[in-house]
Amino acid sequence: MNGGGPLVTIxxxxxxxxxxxxxxxxxxxxxxxxxxxxxxGLIGESGAGKSTVGLAAMGFTxxxxxxxxxxxxxxxxxxxxxxxxxxxxxxxxxIAYVAQSAAASFNPAHRLIDQHTExxxxxGVSSQQESQEDAMALYARLRLPEPESIGFRYPHQVSGGQLxxxxxxxxxxxxxxxxxxxxxxxxxxxxxxxxxxxxxxxIVEQFGTAAIYITHDLAVVAQMADRIKVLLKGDEVExxxxxxxxxxxxxxxxxxxxxxxxxxxxEQPPAGGGTQPVIAVSGVTAGYGAAANVxxxxxxxxxxxxxxxxxxxxGSGKSTVARCITGLLPPRSGEVRFNGEAxxxxxxxxxxxxxRQVQMIYQMADTALxxxxxxxxxxxRPVQFYRGLRGAGLRRRVEELLEQIEMEPDLYIDRxxxxxxxxxxxxxxxxxxxxxxxxxxxxxxxTSALDQLVAEGILKLLDRLQNELDLAYMFITHDLATVRxxxxxxxxMKDGHVVEAGPKxxxxxxxxxxxxxxxxSSVPEMDPDWLDRLLEQRGVxxxxxxxxxxxx
Numbered sequence: 001m002n003g004g005g006p007l008v009t010i011x012x013x014x015x016x017x018x019x020x021x022x023x024x025x026x027x028x029x030x031x032x033x034x035x036x037x038x039x040x041g042l043i044g045e046s047g048a049g050k051s052t053v054g055l056a057a058m059g060f061t062x063x064x065x066x067x068x069x070x071x072x073x074x075x076x077x078x079x080x081x082x083x084x085x086x087x088x089x090x091x092x093x094x095i096a097y098v099a100q101s102a103a104a105s106f107n108p109a110h111r112l113i114d115q116h117t118e119x120x121x122x123x124g125v126s127s128q129q130e131s132q133e134d135a136m137a138l139y140a141r142l143r144l145p146e147p148e149s150i151g152f153r154y155p156h157q158v159s160g161g162q163l164x165x166x167x168x169x170x171x172x173x174x175x176x177x178x179x180x181x182x183x184x185x186x187x188x189x190x191x192x193x194x195x196x197x198x199x200x201x202x203i204v205e206q207f208g209t210a211a212i213y214i215t216h217d218l219a220v221v222a223q224m225a226d227r228i229k230v231l232l233k234g235d236e237v238e239x240x241x242x243x244x245x246x247x248x249x250x251x252x253x254x255x256x257x258x259x260x261x262x263x264x265x266x267e268q269p270p271a272g273g274g275t276q277p278v279i280a281v282s283g284v285t286a287g288y289g290a291a292a293n294v295x296x297x298x299x300x301x302x303x304x305x306x307x308x309x310x311x312x313x314x315g316s317g318k319s320t321v322a323r324c325i326t327g328l329l330p331p332r333s334g335e336v337r338f339n340g341e342a343x344x345x346x347x348x349x350x351x352x353x354x355x356r357q358v359q360m361i362y363q364m365a366d367t368a369l370x371x372x373x374x375x376x377x378x379x380x381r382p383v384q385f386y387r388g389l390r391g392a393g394l395r396r397r398v399e400e401l402l403e404q405i406e407m408e409p410d411l412y413i414d415r416x417x418x419x420x421x422x423x424x425x426x427x428x429x430x431x432x433x434x435x436x437x438x439x440x441x442x443x444x445x446x447t448s449a450l451d452q453l454v455a456e457g458i459l460k461l462l463d464r465l466q467n468e469l470d471l472a473y474m475f476i477t478h479d480l481a482t483v484r485x486x487x488x489x490x491x492x493m494k495d496g497h498v499v500e501a502g503p504k505x506x507x508x509x510x511x512x513x514x515x516x517x518x519x520x521s522s523v524p525e526m527d528p529d530w531l532d533r534l535l536e537q538r539g540v541x542x543x544x545x546x547x548x549x550x551x552x
Contacts, residue, residue: 008034013070037208041225048231093123096171100183102163106155113151138169143195189313189478190522216451219524223531277301278472283334307473309483312493359433363445365425369417382435401431423454
């Protein structure tokens, strides 16, 4: 650590949020110190105040919030008393932020590299050409494919995991003194997470950058943080160095967080040999535009009452398969069958009954729900479209759906999405999928943005609904803990190919395909030495060593 006192000093921080005409407490008297080169992990369940405290360290609050008391010091600057101009001069240059949702953070109308270079050029850190070269070096360091050219794509032309890494590179472009990482690896598969975490840690150490690392994943914070602070409903529960916190948490709440997800779906009997699958993907090959194929003769079946988890790294083709099944991307060859009947390749050619039978629950409920519609309308629209209900009948059906997802209708039916927690928004997304009375539901990373306690509740809900309604699920995920919890069968994809498939019990039992073994070995453990040990086993001394010349 450098001398001269902490880089960040927060004392008795109190933040309030506006509810109607009243200001209600969100953060209740938090203290925080952060030295240069130090990483502080902030953990706690949804609504604990983690992101609110992280943003406050930048002198920033979200709309509808205010700093009600306390002080925030950054390198001797009082961010509460500082002018808006003074705070803005720090953001991007000396303080950077990496958001959880890259898809909602990038401007879709501009190329990645143009958005990357904007900060360094505006702040006078480097010229346009120098900034572009540095961007390519950072892309290489963060293991983005084709680092010399990927920056010239638009956000929609890269996968979600690749976009998250591009945003991490952008935050590092000015070599800031402080970076707020708000769950930056949530959208990444486990193999990519290893590389990105190693790169983040390497850059933090190399440049003496201080970081606040916000996450709900305890195994992640074990690898990244020097110290851990536990929050609950805006209060500090406890704080200590990482090793002490992992080995000997003092408070009951912390101990409950340490009891990582316990839910396991009971093992289901295998589908009968003569049973017709609800969905059969047969020899599907697909691609985008005139580009090369993204999927190569992909085949698997999903039966009623069963869950097939489709796993693989970012860009492996998981979401592309989902697009083919839903008709958003017509295959170039092969077909998708529903209950034995071939579905038209394009959704435009499917009738209303075919459309309603295949529904999706999306990863980011924040961007999947229309912020201007009330919950009654979000759930009610598919009820109107597919069942033709109006008036009192429509309201009764919406109330039934809310009860199915364990949300009291009188409390939630007239709320906006902004008035719900992350877990509640995801439940509304589930209700919207159920509103069509579908037999088959695609769950696209539906728990990856949720803390472990809330995610467990969502998995239990999905399991109960599956048992009650005999639903078939395709569960797209990079979280192997979720696979263990919910799946009956597993399909492993890499580079658009199915490399291994079978019952869950077989997939988690050696011997594995080499790629499956890579994924399994990349699942983090709650051990501060796990990442170093894994890199050593793989013969990696430093992620992105080839890019170091430009970075230095």
